[in-house]
Amino acid sequence: MRNIIANVAGLEIGRGLPVAIQTMCNCNTNDIEAAVAQCNAMRDAGAQLIRLTTQGVREVESLRQIKNILRQQGNMVPLVADVHFSSDVAIVAAEVADKVRINPGNFATEHEKAQRDFKRFIEVCKEHNTAVRIGINHGSLGKRITELYGNTAQGMKEAMVEWVEMCIAEDFYNVVLSLKASNTLVMVEAYRLLNRWMEEQGVIFPLHLGVTEAGNGDMGRIKSAAAIATLLRDGIGDTIRVSLTESPVNELPVAEKIVRFFSEQEQQQAGAESWEDLIINIACTYGPDLLDRKIDDFDLDATCKGEKVSAEALQDIKDNLLQATRRRFTKCEYVACPGCGRTLYNLEETFNEVKRRTSHLSGYCIAVMGCIVNGPGEMADADYGYVGEGKGKVSIYRGKEAVRRSVPQEEAIDALLELIENDQKNK
Template sequence: MININYKRRHTCEVKAGGVTIGGSNPIRLQSMLNVSTMDTGACVEQTLRIVDAGGEIVRLTAQGTREAKNLQEIHDRLRALGCNVPLVADVHFNPKVADEAALHVEKVRINPGNYANNVADMEEKFPRLLQLCKEHGTALRIGVNHGSLNKRMVEKYGDTAEGMTESCLEYLRLCKSHDFDNVVLSVKASNVRVMVQTVRMLCRRMDEEGMDYPLHLGVTEAGEGEDGRIKSAVGIGTLLSDGIGDTIRVSLSEDPAAEIPVARRIVDFITRKSQAPLIDGSCDGLFDPETYTRRPSRRVAQYGGGQVPEILRPGDKIPEGVKELRLTGQNALGQGRMYFQSLKEAGDDSPVVISKEYATTDLEQLQVEASIELGALFLDGFGDGIRIIAPNIPQEKTDSLMAGILQATRCRMSKTEYISCPGCGRTLFDLQGTIAKVKAATSGMPNLKIAVMGCIVNGPGEMADADYGYVGAGIGRVSLYKGRQCVVKNIPETEAVERLLELISD
């Protein structure tokens, strides 16, 4: 079903400490620490800053039993300071670490891509974790990442939305059979289009199997600065606009506390949208929510006919035969979908420029609102041009925003794309400084995708879409990738950017 008006998807309630996720509760905001879990003081300090910024849930990496046990020390220190924010342990590869973490924090995240080696292994180890979570009142997140699907799923389904969905469902079925409902789900990707389609598919499949678990939304490796905000707003905002999502994390390669204000803007915008006047009509069948297909349109000059969408400034003339959809009001997505439904019913294949005017003087607010409203329509397969009119924002910033929306939706690639993770306690090099160096050296290379990843958990997989990759390999050590292949292993961080440029030039 394709929504015209906002209607939140029904989900059951999940309790993580004093915070309830799902049901009619507010959409919860969360972030993740990027310091070592063994550095108790740094973890406490960063957690307090996230909470001060408005964060309601905080995640920490637990790469080993030692780190999992130290979560108790961090937990106790925070409680002594009067901070009761729920803590989440992020666990990969080792089920025993998940078992240990379940004793110390309010929630544990596991990754089906690396939790168990095979079905028998999963069926032996996962119920043990569920029992521990029941005994200790610990919530669970089953968090699937596009970049780390297990080999069995890839061999059966390929590197696809279906593989991600099934990877999640087989764990959910075990939860259901063991009468464990305190579980949240996520299916994430750095490709916004893939992420949105997969979440929609998972919702449909859960409906078919009588499941109503809450969803955690996020775009992995979204990057930093403008690009990170645009990608996150397009992906998260599109799903929230359709009523999907109960907790969100905006993954930025910046200070973790900087993620929360962006997340707050997204949620506040959706809250205002939910109060918009209802639009009459239906557009079921207008497009396939789980597969991208661009709306067919006839060619008029540089518009339509499968050509990349045009970027227009205020005052740019549109040729005869091209229509302009001028979005207004709080429910621009519903208005846009009904407009394209009317064209479909009339058999009108005119190219369409999608436009909206914004009065805001706040650039980040413009990035969030326009990315959600216009980005969602381009993800739906609509639009042969984009025009954002923002008289109170410098034109070059608006131009960059329009290009960013088209790039985030994979409709037009006009600049170097950077896929970069936000970093966590597993990152053993200066991630933010490295991203700045890589950008400075490669920003003039349009149509090139470069990944900068903190570690191997999602690194090689999430950057499979990239042309080149820079992945942390140890303390101050880095490996370089060309596509999926590691071509330079374990070199000093100080040499890595120069070696990356040599690799690209070759």
């Protein structure tokens, strides 16, 4: 079995090594001062890798400046450029960043062109010793793959295999792979399928784990912890990102606690030192067996900071975990991206307001997404969506259809509620 170790500016990622934790800036990459401040705060919170959005060449140039400033200040955390759609941008980014995240299926609508672009990109990465993450998301599978395999975990794995085989053919191994989804079942299945395929091939690439659009608060933490723990328990996963619709700095202690849970085998929830410790320990303890349908329910009894946790609070954790593992839905389900340099509105505040006004809608799934470029594709199976268009405008979605466009931001939550209420009346 060939065990591939990726090297990102000295940070080694791979099977048998400690799981690395990472996060992503949510500020505008062209706001150099804000990005530098955020990267330093992330480093202080334990980030071992930091990703920034580089949607265009201008952002890559900003990344170069950010990197120079950080290195001068002694912040040596490797930086990852996040490129989704443009192979030209990915190639420029490969000369600047320590690692480039791409979704190669999005490089071009024509598959052969995407393959040619990918080859060019790999050549530049080799030349500059740049690592690559091939990041395929459930919400953005191409038409060709969905026609062949459906919008499924199998489709995600098959999409990945095509690009991994190209890396092997090009003798390029500085590669990490990810197959993220917001649906925890799909996410776990996709990684397991890919892992099985790698074992059959006799080559194990490092895997980056994460649940996309997990939302925020307790549910965001519980969803991420349950799914990531399920895979870590199998020995799958070499670097993790917990995506929260909050300050990205908040993601790091959560990721660190999940990793610690496995490294120290803290497999018990009693005696937690903080609320966050408590919910993560519970999610890591029971989440994997719930997701794998080995258990249907569990009893909870816990203390937090020396105090007995109330039955109501424990019930709420349990409801969140049962919903996160898709076993029992008792609340409105939310899909919300963490935001990034593409987000042009206050995502966290808006998401909290949407949650406040829709929490009674149990049985529905509502998405709040930062941008119109990736948002509609990534909002999975949401019934309704609030998607930022930029410049104070919002699109309101019913399923995959934008039913209202360019709604002024201050009217957008009302418009979303109005749409849902009208649909309910007309049912």
